[in-house]
Amino acid sequence: DVKVTQSSRYLVKRTGEKVFLECVQDMDHENMFWYRQDPGLGLRLIYFSYDVKMKEKGDIPEGYSVSREKKERFSLILESASTNQTSMYLCASSSVRLGGGYTFGSGTRLTVV
Amino acid sequence: DQQVKQNSPSLSVQEGRISILNCDYTNSMFDYFLWYKKYPAEGPTFLISISSIKDKNEDGRFTVFLNKSAKHLSLHIVPSQPGDSAVYFCAASYSGAGSYQLTFGKGTKLSVIP
Numbered sequence: 627d628v629k630v631t632q633s634s635r636y637l638v639k640r641t642g643e644k645v646f647l648e649c650v651q652d653m654d655h656e657n658m659f660w661y662r663q664d665p666g667l668g669l670r671l672i673y674f675s676y677d678v679k680m681k682e683k684g685d686i687p688e689g690y691s692v693s694r695e696k697k698e699r700f701s702l703i704l705e706s707a708s709t710n711q712t713s714m715y716l717c718a719s720s721s722v723r724l725g726g727g728y729t730f731g732s733g734t735r736l737t738v739v
Numbered sequence: 740d741q742q743v744k745q746n747s748p749s750l751s752v753q754e755g756r757i758s759i760l761n762c763d764y765t766n767s768m769f770d771y772f773l774w775y776k777k778y779p780a781e782g783p784t785f786l787i788s789i790s791s792i793k794d795k796n797e798d799g800r801f802t803v804f805l806n807k808s809a810k811h812l813s814l815h816i817v818p819s820q821p822g823d824s825a826v827y828f829c830a831a832s833y834s835g836a837g838s839y840q841l842t843f844g845k846g847t848k849l850s851v852i853p
Contacts, residue, residue, distance in 0.1 A: 630782070632782075635780075659840075663777075666748070666845070667845065668828065668843055668844060668845030668846050669783075669828065669843045669846075671840075674840065714780075716782050716783070718782075720841075726771065726832055726834075726841070727773055727785055727788060727841075728775075728783075728785070728830075728841060729785070730775075730782030730783045730784070731782050732780075732781055732782045733780065733781060733782045735780065
């Protein structure tokens with residue numbers, strides 16, 4: 627069964643901490659994405675990557691950075707966590723050659739205290 | 740500017756009846772549409788899709804209708820079951836060269852009442 631795996635289901639971090647969220651996919655997809663989901667705001671794109679070492683800003687990149695050193699792994703970094711970054715974070719991957727639909731991970735519920 | 744709109748944040752339906760979830764889009768370049776379903780504390784899962792060359796696609800209890808002239812699509816669930824209670828996201832993309840990004844609506848929370 628093909629998968630997108632996010633390293634943690636639940637995380638609690640303190641304000642000011644540097645936070646790493648990891649995402650790994652085993653489908654050889656070229657595209658990977660980070661979203662956050664908040665009530666009433668839907669899915670908002672933070673960053674995406676269409677190739678190794680490539681990254682593009684999404685709609686809300688402020689306070690975040692990403693790293694894609696290998697095709698299968700896409701990391702989201704919160705440089706200095708703040709309480710307004712408390713959210714559900716979702717990683718997804720896709721391949722245009724396979725139709726472009728996303729496969730999502732199970733999500734990471736991050737709470738910043 | 741929101742290119743994909745789901746104007747109903749929530750919808751309640753009796754078990755066994757039809758659920759109709761609506762989605763409007765503004766970008767006429769979109770030619771591929773998808774519906775995702777999301778349970779709390781889980782990632783969205785793909786439900787059904789439709790290409791702009793079709794006006795209907797069916798998969799079991801789920802049917803998606805596309806009206807290109809109105810830039811409107813809808814998801815019909817018949818009959819609705821309590822397990823269908825979830826947030827449903829509409830998404831759209833276009834197959835232009837190099838395109839790979841889905842644009843999502845804000846979601847509609849469906850509650851199916853037993």
